[in-house]
Amino acid sequence: MEFNDTYKMLIGGELVAGSATLDVLNPATEEVLARVPDATEADLDAAVAAARKAFPGWAATPIEERKAKLNALGDAIFGNIEGFARLLTKEQGKPGTEAQGEIMGAGYWLKAFTALDLPETVNEDSDERISITRHVPLGVVGAIAPWNFPMILAMFKVAPALLAGNTMVLKPSPFTPLCTLKFAELANEILPAGVLNVVTGGDNLGPWMTGHAGFDKISFTGSTQTGRRVMASAAPTLKRVTLELGGNDAAIVMPDVDVEKIAEQLFWAAFTNNGQICIATKRMYIHKDVYEPLRDAIVAYAKTVKVGDGSEQGTQIGPINNKPQYERVLDLIQDAKDKGYKFLMGGEKADVPGYFIPITILDNPPENSRIVQEEQFGPVLPLIQFDDYDDVIARANATDYGLGGSVWSTDEEKAFELAQRIQSGTVWVNETQHLSPLAAFGGMKQSGVGVEGGLEGLLEYTNAQTLVRRKKPAFAQ
Incomplete structure (x- = not known):
């Protein structure tokens, strides 16, 4: 045509x-x-x-x-x-x-x-x-x-x-x-x-x-x-x-993961399509035993990702699609800055034409913060530390949303047990965002x-x- x-x-x-x-x-x-x-x-x-x-x-x-x-x-x-x-x-x-x-x-x-x-x-x-x-x-x-x-x-x-x-x-x-x-x-x-x-x-x-x-x-x-x-x-x-x-999908990362192997996959769970996915990871709960090395590995990988015009060769993340959403994401980032939360990268408005926002990752913001409680729908991800499974399930479920979620572990059976406790329409183990025309999604x-x-x-x-x-x-x- x-x-x-x-x-x-x-x-x-x-x-x-x-x-x-x-x-x-x-x-x-x-x-x-x-x-x-x-x-x-x-x-x-x-x-x-x-x-x-x-x-x-x-x-x-x-x-x-x-x-x-x-x-x-x-x-x-x-x-x-x-x-x-x-x-x-x-x-x-x-x-x-x-x-x-x-x-x-x-x-x-x-x-x-x-x-x-x-x-x-x-x-x-x-x-x-x-x-x-x-x-x-x-x-x-x-x-x-x-x-x-x-x-x-x-x-x-x-x-x-x-x-x-x-x-x-x-x-x-x-x-x-x-x-x-x-x-x-x-x-x-x-x-x-x-x-x-x-x-x-x-x-x-x-x-x-x-x-x-x-x-x-x-x-x-x-x-x-x-x-x-x-x-x-x-x-x-x-x-x-x-x-x-909408969704405010939680990812729960257990302490037995291979940090180097999983960092890239976890990054894209949150940032595919510039985070503009209803089933993107919006909150990432990482067990305290691997929090620091995994945090550092995700940030290190993020710094290698090219943000730019989607029509240019090598671009991996494009702009926010429209001005209203662009301004909403900037408002969430500004709120986190005003509250004094720690940024591992990003947090600044890109000084170029287009609706570009740099990849932004936050280090352990409070559970009640807007950046954790609201759906960002943009290139912003809070990393949050946990050490108790009952507590992290309670935190993952303490939301009006219930669209998706994921659990990451080398112990698939234990991860599957944990996944069944998440109150979401779809929960993945060791992957995310997989949908099928032959499976119900809601x-x-x-x-x-x-x-x-x-x-x-x-x-x-x-x-x-x-x-x-x-x-x-x-x-x-």
């Missing part, structure tokens, strides 16, 4: 320019990269109407045919990896290798989800009656994707929604809409008109969607604060919601409602319907 500078919305099988535009900035330069449509309420109404019109035909399409369309979408992404990756780096900021990995992940997610089927359960099959529970699509889904992984996290929603027989209106973040709009061009060649619609817009578009009576479900990925507003907005019409929200507490991925995630896009047929009429003699 052509990765030109023309960006249009997809509404009812037509590419629509819209009547107004939004600027999209390159976060590495703060320069205008492109202009995209700024949807009106009328544009949204048209997209919802198109999805509603397409729903009966798509829901009636045999699931094997729906799977074939998802496979074709995945193949189309794989056929344009380089173009998508270059564009993703420009709009999101991540280095080229990470951008390519995300694009490949998006294609893989669409294709891998086709391994799932909608189950049908026979509850009773007696002489008197047969009772069957099946799963039917909800209708029209409104999907709101974030800016940190705009392509793959959109596919987290597209794959199960379409496989289950729903139609969709997808809204990317106004900070990262470009790849999604190019994906819409591919989808327009593959899917029936109206099955997938893509609209772009500013701060008004999200609330218009969550309050729109034409949606049967809202699937949202973003901050916990915004998630609360999404849930409240969906309440008047009792829309179904799936909310994948948050406990205020990290979300519902799950994405796996059979459980597919069923989130369905209603359970029980059909009961009496074999012998009640009036029969």
